[in-house]
Amino acid sequence: RVKEDGRDGIAFFEQAMQVAASERLAIESELRKAFSDNQLRLHYQPQVVYGSQKILGAEALLRWQHPERGLIGPSAFIDVLEQSSLIFDAGRWILARACECIAGLLTDQLVNPDTFCLSVNISPRQFRHPNFVGDVLGAIRQHAIPTRCLSLEITEGIVIENINDTIDKMNELRQHGVHFSIDDFGTGYSSLSYLKRLPVDLLKIDQSFVRDCTGNANDAEIIRAIIAIASSLHMDLIAEGVETRDQLNFLHAQGCDQFQGYLFSPPVDEHRFRELLASGGFAQQH
Ligand code: C2E
Ligand code: MG
Ligand code: MG
Ligand code: MG
Numbered sequence: 222r223v224k225e226d227g228r229d230g231i232a233f234f235e236q237a238m239q240v241a242a243s244e245r246l247a248i249e250s251e252l253r254k255a256f257s258d259n260q261l262r263l264h265y266q267p268q269v270v271y272g273s274q275k276i277l278g279a280e281a282l283l284r285w286q287h288p289e290r291g292l293i294g295p296s297a298f299i300d301v302l303e304q305s306s307l308i309f310d311a312g313r314w315i316l317a318r319a320c321e322c323i324a325g326l327l328t329d330q331l332v333n334p335d336t337f338c339l340s341v342n343i344s345p346r347q348f349r350h351p352n353f354v355g356d357v358l359g360a361i362r363q364h365a366i367p368t369r370c371l372s373l374e375i376t377e378g379i380v381i382e383n384i385n386d387t388i389d390k391m392n393e394l395r396q397h398g399v400h401f402s403i404d405d406f407g408t409g410y411s412s413l414s415y416l417k418r419l420p421v422d423l424l425k426i427d428q429s430f431v432r433d434c435t436g437n438a439n440d441a442e443i444i445r446a447i448i449a450i451a452s453s454l455h456m457d458l459i460a461e462g463v464e465t466r467d468q469l470n471f472l473h474a475q476g477c478d479q480f481q482g483y484l485f486s487p488p489v490d491e492h493r494f495r496e497l498l499a500s501g502g503f504a505q506q507h
Contacts, residue, residue, distance in 0.1 A: 245301055249305045255285055260286050265339070268479060274485075279340070317364070323339050349382075354394055372399070374404040377411040381415070400423070402422060403423070423456060462482050
């Protein structure tokens with residue numbers, strides 16, 4: 222009886238997995254086609270300094286320009302992409318596209334090469350690829366950009382899995398001038414002793430804490446703690462997902478000076494991003 226139930230359980234589980242797996246395969250093969258048909262895009266979300274409201278950088282965010290379904294955000298496909306081998310080719314494409322964008326902004330003098338930084342999200346498997354360092358440096362060289370203009374966003378998950386390898390790779394890139402930030406900070410499990418060993422320049426306060434920071438005392442406390450950690454580790458800080466003036470004012474009062482969020486701009490295509498840079502940022506609106 223017990224054995225039979227167990228078998229049924231397994232059979233049911235296998236069936237459920239098959240449905241999920243076949244759907245996953247369908248998305249994966251669509252993604253492969255999208256990649257070879259040049260349907261992937263990078264959009265850019267400005268990062269803004271308090272006070273001057275100038276754009277000091279941006280985050281590159283992946284989009285899928287689907288011929289029938291329109292523009293699709295990464296939440297619909299990023300898990301499948303990151304778990305398939307396509308992430309390696311797509312990851313190299315993302316890095317190359319980001320460097321190409323930086324090169325164009327510099328050529329047209331839309332940004333200052335000494336201060337501007339474009340950040341690119343790096344998936345764990347992409348980071349762990351044996352040639353990751355070579356891929357990053359290759360993209361930088363191919364487009365002849367200053368290394369300091371590129372920043373890589375990694376998550377706490379990457380750090381925990383293989384701390385010594387992670388640190389070696391980061392240090393190698395850091396020696397060439399590539400910057401690092403920790404994305405979604407506060408949602409993972411990295412310990413402070415790990416964190417202080419990492420060559421990280423910037424912590425990104427996760428938007429889940431920003432969302433209710435003016436109404437939820439716990440989130441406000443977490444933000445204060447993250448700001449204290451960044452300051453004691455001499456790391457810069459940026460808050461993501463800032464949507465309201467109240468959030469902006471709260472975060473600034475706590476000591477955060479850099480912001481990314483709909484309050485300033487959603488992620489936009491390169492053309493619009495260039496227009497924003499040309500108009501001098503958000504000084505008029507805020
Ligand atoms: P993330 O790196 O934490 O990116 C921030 C997400 O917050 C973006 O969602 C952005 O559009 C959204 N966002 C920005 N400001 C606001 C705001 O004020 N309010 C709200 N509610 N949301 C805001 P998006 O573009 O859908 O990307 C989702 C996630 O997909 C990213 O989270 C990142 O983990 C992943 N992703 C995006 N592009 C890439 C990529 O090129 N490579 C890899 N490996 N992952 C990527
Ligand atoms: Mg990010
Ligand atoms: Mg994030
Ligand atoms: Mg995220």
